Amino acid sequence: MFFTLLQYQFIQNAIIASVLASTVCGIIGVIIIEKKLVMMSGGIAHTSFGGVGLGYFLGIEPVLGALLLSVSASMGICYIKRKGRTRQDVLIGLFWSLGMALGTIFIALMPGYPPDLASYLFGSILTVTRADIYLMALIAFFIAIIVISLFEYWKSFIFDQEFAAITGIKTVFLEYLLFIMIAISVVALIRVVGIILVMALFTAPTAIAGMFFKSLKSRMIISAIIGCFFCLGGLFVSYSVNIPSGAAIVVLSVICYLLVYVINSIINSIKRKERSARQDC
Amino acid sequence: MIVIKIRLNIPAVNCRIKTGEYLGIIGPNGGGKTTLLKSILGLVLPAYGQIEVFGKKPGAAGNLIGYVPQITTLEKNFPVRVGEVVLTGRLDPGLRLFHKYSLQDKKMAQQIQEDVGIYNIRDRMVSELSGGQFQKMLIARTLVAEPKLLLLDEPTANVDAASRDHIFSLLKELNSNMTIILVTHDLLAVSSHVKSLACLNSSLVYHGGTEINEKIVNTLYGCPVDLIAHGVPHRVLKEHNEGR
Numbered sequence: 001m002f003f004t005l006l007q008y009q010f011i012q013n014a015i016i017a018s019v020l021a022s023t024v025c026g027i028i029g030v031i032i033i034e035k036k037l038v039m040m041s042g043g044i045a046h047t048s049f050g051g052v053g054l055g056y057f058l059g060i061e062p063v064l065g066a067l068l069l070s071v072s073a074s075m076g077i078c079y080i081k082r083k084g085r086t087r088q089d090v091l092i093g094l095f096w097s098l099g100m101a102l103g104t105i106f107i108a109l110m111p112g113y114p115p116d117l118a119s120y121l122f123g124s125i126l127t128v129t130r131a132d133i134y135l136m137a138l139i140a141f142f143i144a145i146i147v148i149s150l151f152e153y154w155k156s157f158i159f160d161q162e163f164a165a166i167t168g169i170k171t172v173f174l175e176y177l178l179f180i181m182i183a184i185s186v187v188a189l190i191r192v193v194g195i196i197l198v199m200a201l202f203t204a205p206t207a208i209a210g211m212f213f214k215s216l217k218s219r220m221i222i223s224a225i226i227g228c229f230f231c232l233g234g235l236f237v238s239y240s241v242n243i244p245s246g247a248a249i250v251v252l253s254v255i256c257y258l259l260v261y262v263i264n265s266i267i268n269s270i271k272r273k274e275r276s277a278r279q280d281c
Numbered sequence: 282m283i284v285i286k287i288r289l290n291i292p293a294v295n296c297r298i299k300t301g302e303y304l305g306i307i308g309p310n311g312g313g314k315t316t317l318l319k320s321i322l323g324l325v326l327p328a329y330g331q332i333e334v335f336g337k338k339p340g341a342a343g344n345l346i347g348y349v350p351q352i353t354t355l356e357k358n359f360p361v362r363v364g365e366v367v368l369t370g371r372l373d374p375g376l377r378l379f380h381k382y383s384l385q386d387k388k389m390a391q392q393i394q395e396d397v398g399i400y401n402i403r404d405r406m407v408s409e410l411s412g413g414q415f416q417k418m419l420i421a422r423t424l425v426a427e428p429k430l431l432l433l434d435e436p437t438a439n440v441d442a443a444s445r446d447h448i449f450s451l452l453k454e455l456n457s458n459m460t461i462i463l464v465t466h467d468l469l470a471v472s473s474h475v476k477s478l479a480c481l482n483s484s485l486v487y488h489g490g491t492e493i494n495e496k497i498v499n500t501l502y503g504c505p506v507d508l509i510a511h512g513v514p515h516r517v518l519k520e521h522n523e524g525r
Contacts, residue, residue: 022362034360035358055293148379149378149379149453150376150378150380151380152369152372152380152382153372153376153380155361155365155369156369157360158325159355159356159359159361159366159369159407160355160369161351162324162350162354163323163348163350163369163422164346164369164372166322166324167344167348167370167374168343168344168374169372169374169376170374170376173376174376195483210360214360214406215360215361216361219360223297251374274308
């Protein structure tokens with residue numbers, strides 16, 4: 001049954017999309033978590049909903065609208081954040097709801113029957129098209145190249161941005177670049193898990209990888225692999241139980257994270273007991 | 282040669298710091314110590330007046346200035362090894378693609394790590410370090426860039442006593458070819474090590490020598506403070522009579 005499924009193009013597309021989305025998540029997720037930008041990414045993700053609405057309103061591809069709005073929102077957020085006058089959580093909250101509001105307004109203003117927005121909010125991996133795949137591949141390639149080619153700089157930037165700035169590294173440029181990368185990776189994920197569920201795919205694989213792998217590089221690679229497992233596993237579950245794919249991927253990710261967390265802490269506490277028992281003898 | 286010229290009108294902070302100086306700036310929390318360091322670095326713009334470092338505006342002196350931040354401002358769980366952090370001090374600021382450290386960079390880093398006493402823990406993760414080891418790593422990271430002026434923010438806070446003595450003897454050695462300014466609220470620890478002292482609590486008062494007396498401390502903290510002197514090795518006060 002499984003191999004007959006593989007012959008369908010939409011299944012092939014879904015699998016390629018999973019691999020690409022996980023690669024993006026693995027790389028960017030690690031940076032987001034270490035730089036404490038998870039909520040910031042949530043804010044950027046939700047502003048892209050405004051872009052989806054804009055796309056429908058102008059009659060262009062909604063994903064391109066999302067790309068446009070999330071990139072400009074991320075640069076706006078980065079600019080205001082650098083000015084340092086506004087608290088970050090206030091900024092995130094504002095952009096978060098502004099994006100959703102704009103999306104709703106654009107959809108209301110657009111002529112004709114309102115489109116089905118659920119696939120952008122919650123993702124729909126089975127309807128991914130070849131064009132989507134090309135866009136995702138381009139994004140994954142772009143992000144991988146930027147992170148790999150400037151890897152030593154990212155390491156210094158994430159660990160101690162101030163020190164990097166003092167040594168003369170262009171941290172302003174790196175910060176804007178990071179925010180742009182977050183924005184476009186959100187767009188890459190929209191088709192797979194959707195705007196609302198993006199956060200799970202950014203955080204769960206990375207958090208699991210972080211429990212077992214110590215270096216930045218191995219965390220990125222392993223979380224990409226784990227993310228791939230979640231996407232394909234979620235896809236399989238959604239197919240066999242007939243539930244929405246985006247939600248299935250997220251629920252699977254969170255359940256796996258909780259399981260690994262509990263098992264890991266049980267193992268650690270057993271190890272600790274053994275160690276203290278050995279010391280007592 | 283004058284390394285730093287500070288002329289800030291409000292608050293009254295004026296001083297010139299010469300080459301070879303080893304200045305300890307003490308003051309209570311919130312007195313503006315970190316802000317002063319950051320204005321020397323060009324990270325904060327002073328509201329009034331101006332600062333010159335090596336005859337240039339702050340931030341334009343480049344690699345001549347080395348800065349060791351407070352430990353508490355950094356994320357201790359970041360997945361990186363000690364040796365890697367030290368090497369980041371030698372990163373080429375020009376954003377070179379596919380940057381690899383040269384053999385010279387690595388030799389330099391090894392030499393400094395040996396001097397500072399962290400070469401044996403170079404493969405350890407940052408999250409596994411004690412406060413003292415972490416502080417020494419930050420000092421090493423700054424030193425690999427071969428600065429001429431070293432600024433340290435609370436280098437002995439969160440550090441065990443042995444590491445503290447080690448850090449001070451290291452700084453004394455470095456002072457032979459480096460101007461050093463260190464900032465701390467721990468006035469008793471610092472006064473027996475530095476060459477001169479200044480107090481900063483909104484206004485900066487330069488004291489020249491390193492001897493602390495009640496007058497200094499009282500102006501510094503804005504209220505009468507009792508000073509307690511320990512035995513000889515850590516003596517910071519001359520013997521003195523009862524105040525009243």
